[in-house]
Amino acid sequence: MLRINKNKMYNLIFMRIIPLIIASQTAQAEAFNTGDLPQGCSFTEKSEQVFSSSLNIATSSAKWSDIGGTPRTILNFGVQCSNTLASPVTMQSQIAGNVNWLGPARDILATNIPGIGVRLFAELTTVGGQCSGAGTLSFNNPARCSLQAQGSEIRSFNYVIKAQLIKTGNATPVQRQSVLHAENGSVSVVLNGTGQSSIDIFNSGLVAPTLITPASCEIMTDKNQSVSFGAVNRPDVQTETTVGQPQSTRIEVACSPKRAEGNLYNVNIKFTAGKLHPNDGYALSTNIDDIIVRFSSGKDNSSWIKFGDTIPLNYNSSLSGDKSHFDETFYWSLRYLPQKKNGQTGNFEAISTYTITVQ
Incomplete structure (x- = not known):
């Protein structure tokens, strides 16, 4: 036996x-041109920076917590005008479509990447103009700066948009580099001067991080x-x-x-x-x-x-x-x-x- x-x-x-790598191409956003402004106005600042950092996401991090800490500047425009203008100048955020806002304050944009949202911030300053909506962009809080057509004095504004990634769920990518898109819509910065031109924050490729969640x-x-x-x-x-x-x-x-x-x-x-x-x-x-x-x-x-x-x-x-x-x-x-x-x-x-x- x-x-x-x-x-x-x-x-x-x-x-x-062993991480799974999914690659995609990052598009470069197109800047506003000086010709978009009426005569007597010019850009004092005109810069765009693609958010392309590599960010680690802790699996233990809580829902609605930020990813990567401090918000990153993606758009920075300064406009200065003098004398009477043919038309006023306005720069503002604009939402199109049925954008999905998430979070307790409904200030986080759902994206095409599971578990990842974006919170946008506006920093607005002006001399001789008007600005409203500074702070966190949300479904009912657009960011807007304007300079009136009438006047002989120098007047200006600075318009800065920052982006911060937010964890919205537990299905965050193991490893993925991708352009983030707003779910079911778009968020643009629109310039009204000699006509109307705009920059689509997401579809132009301004937010394109590499996301890593150590499995x-x-x-x-x-x-x-x-x-x-x-x-x-x-x-x-x-x-x-x-x-x-x-x-x-x-x-x-x-x-x-x-x-x-x-x-x-x-x-x-x-x-x-x-x-x-x-x-x-x-x-x-x-x-x-x-x-x-x-x-x-x-x-x-x-x-x-x-x-x-x-x-x-x-x-x-x-x-x-x-x-x-x-x-x-x-x-x-x-x-x-x-x-x-x-x-x-x-x-x-x-x-x-x-x-x-x-x-």
């Missing part, structure tokens, strides 16, 4: 993160699992055969960020044998040379898995909430090799370790 009391199959966890997974099932085959007898056979009943182990992990469309990362597992049977990469060796262990992901054991191969875990949408869950059940079979003709009996311990990777 061969008795196997303890068979520790998994006792080491090592995690390695992390927590093992939900026991990290160290044991398989016991109980007491078994060597059968009277001429070919390799299973002895006793196959035993199963289920492995489940919960990962952040949340898996979503456009952020469809996968989780894999790889088993490493403590000692392989000679010339057989599919067999875990034991201290009794005519007894080995094989495993599969199916109850029928129709296809053995090779130790060291990468095996995808199944995405389990029924378990997924704020995190994404992946799982798989593996079936371990004790196999007898009759050609060895070994009469040894007793207990043994065979060890396999596994590695979880995110890809």
Whole structure:
């Protein structure tokens, strides 16, 4: 009789993160021209800076928290006029379409990237003109500066727009560089002078960061699992055969960020044998040379898995909430090799370790 009391199959966890990279082209915004201003006016400042920083997003950060800290300047315009003008000069923010405003104050713009929103800020100053709406742009708070046509004195304004990224959900990208677009609409800065011209803040490519959420997974099932085959007898056979009943182990992990469309990362597992049977990469060796262990992901054991191969875990949408869950059940079979003709009996311990990777 061969008795196997303890068979520790998994006792080491090592995690390695392989980011998914999705690239896209960044467009350069088109600036206003001096010809957009009436005679007697000029730009004292005219600069645009694409928000293209690489930002890390902590999976533990709260919803509505900022990403990357201080807002970044993306537009900076200064206009100065003197004498009487053919027409007044106005610069203001303008919203088109059914823009989706999020957050407690409805001042965060939903974007095309899951879990990512943008908060816009206006810094407005004037000498001899009028400005309103400084601070956070929102659904009911446009930013506007104007200079009247009449007057002989020098009058001016400075109009600065800054952008800050906001976490709006748990499905933030593992790694993605992309131009952000306002969901269901657009936000523009419009200049009314000799005519009307505008800069679309999002569709012109002014907000194009690289977003990185270091993926992390927590093992939900026991990290160290044991398989016991109980007491078994060597059968009277001429070919390799299973002895006793196959035993199963289920492995489940919960990962952040949340898996979503456009952020469809996968989780894999790889088993490493403590000692392989000679010339057989599919067999875990034991201290009794005519007894080995094989495993599969199916109850029928129709296809053995090779130790060291990468095996995808199944995405389990029924378990997924704020995190994404992946799982798989593996079936371990004790196999007898009759050609060895070994009469040894007793207990043994065979060890396999596994590695979880995110890809």
